Amino acid sequence: MTEVKTPPARHLPPRVERVNPVAFVLTVAVAAFVIWSMTTAGPSLDQLARGLPNIGNILSRMFPPDLERIDRILWSLFQTFQMAVAGCAIGLVLSVPLGILAAEGLSPHPAIRTAARSLIAVFRTVPDLVWALIFVIAVGLGSPAGVLAIAIDVMGFAARFFAEAMEETDKGPREALSALGANRLGMIMSAVLPAASPSMIATSLYCLEKATRASVVLGLVGAGGIGVELKVAFDLFAYQTAATIILVILILVIAVEQTGGWLRRKII
């Protein structure tokens, strides 16, 4: 058996690289902030101890789900899905030109590109519930406010991804069309959009999934959909009806996600 010779300890590299003092202070500060946030904003152990039985109590009062109003709930769910589809469609259609204006190499001018990028950032940064509140004030209670809120939210997400997908396409076909004298629109429609389409379709399907989830909660602020039904059920302590609503929402969201996933795999 061969004897393994251990090198002298002084030849071994240090286990830890020399710590940068600034990085060390920042790490400690972040860790302190996380702990502080958990202790001040998070639930205390006492609250958890009191809250868990309450959750158990609510869950036990939800079963069995009440199917008496199932026809009304399903109709409301269908309207919610229509709201998601309409908002998503409007948002996606508007995201294509906005994405083109925001894409490097396709935007007609750097200033227009910056403006388009800023608009997308605003759409993305403001949460959909806030857009819903704004549109409820602007166009009144009901699904039109929800559709507009979803459309804006979709634009904030899709336009950014559309722009990135278009930027990442092969520059060769664009150069070839430019060399034969094609105009900018011809280049985009003939070379860029067909090449970016798989990525754009995948993004669109994800947007529909996202919009379906969003459409459920927008009703809580009066922007139409099944969210109103859910809020009323909880307000009236009709937990069995609430359970039915939650179950049908779950089925819809899972169905949309599964269909979207299947379509994405087929297309890409």
Add this chain to the structure above:
Amino acid sequence: MIMSGLDLDIEHGSRVAIIGANGTGKSTLIRMLVRLVEPGGGDIRLLGETVRELDAPGLKRLRSRVGFVFQRHNLVTRLSALTNVVHGVQSRMSGPRTWTQLLAPRQVRAEAMHCLERVGLADKAMARIDTLSGGQSQRVAVARMLMQRPELVIADEPDASLDPKSGEEVMATLAALANEQDATLIFVSHRMEHAIRFSERIVGLGGGRVALDKPSGAVSEAELTRFFHHD
């Protein structure tokens, strides 16, 4: 500066091969002809136009008269051969009817099919580019160029990314088509046998200038190989 004091006249209807070692500015030179690379100085006259003085619409008009074949086919691989060839009509038309063969007018589709026939790929019209071989794809790119009805054909190493047989087929197709259309052909090639066989004149670049300029019949492969080794 890649080139300086370079002076070159090419007659209408001639076939000229441009050769030279890597980095001598062959691609830059032919790209400058249609301002795919902006020339920093000098004077370029092409098809009666002073290239550097052209405004955007003028440049677009000039480019529509020049067929450019690249080293890579530069086609949209997700689209059919026919749609890619239809795109060539954008040199003289615009709008949705030029974006896809689905919307193209009957006469444009018919012309695109004729162009595919000329490169021997009519039976592949509806095949997606990503299902074709490299040589077939390059021939589709030639068909797209033919849709332009060009007066001048410029090819930047169209045989470079192909195997010897496919490369030769593409070069033979290009030379024959340029001949049929009475179009001028300027091509860059690293394959000496192609430079000699498919051109009437060979221009060698070296040191930023024209270092060799002879009729193809007056040079041998050995002489061209020596030229490469010297420059």
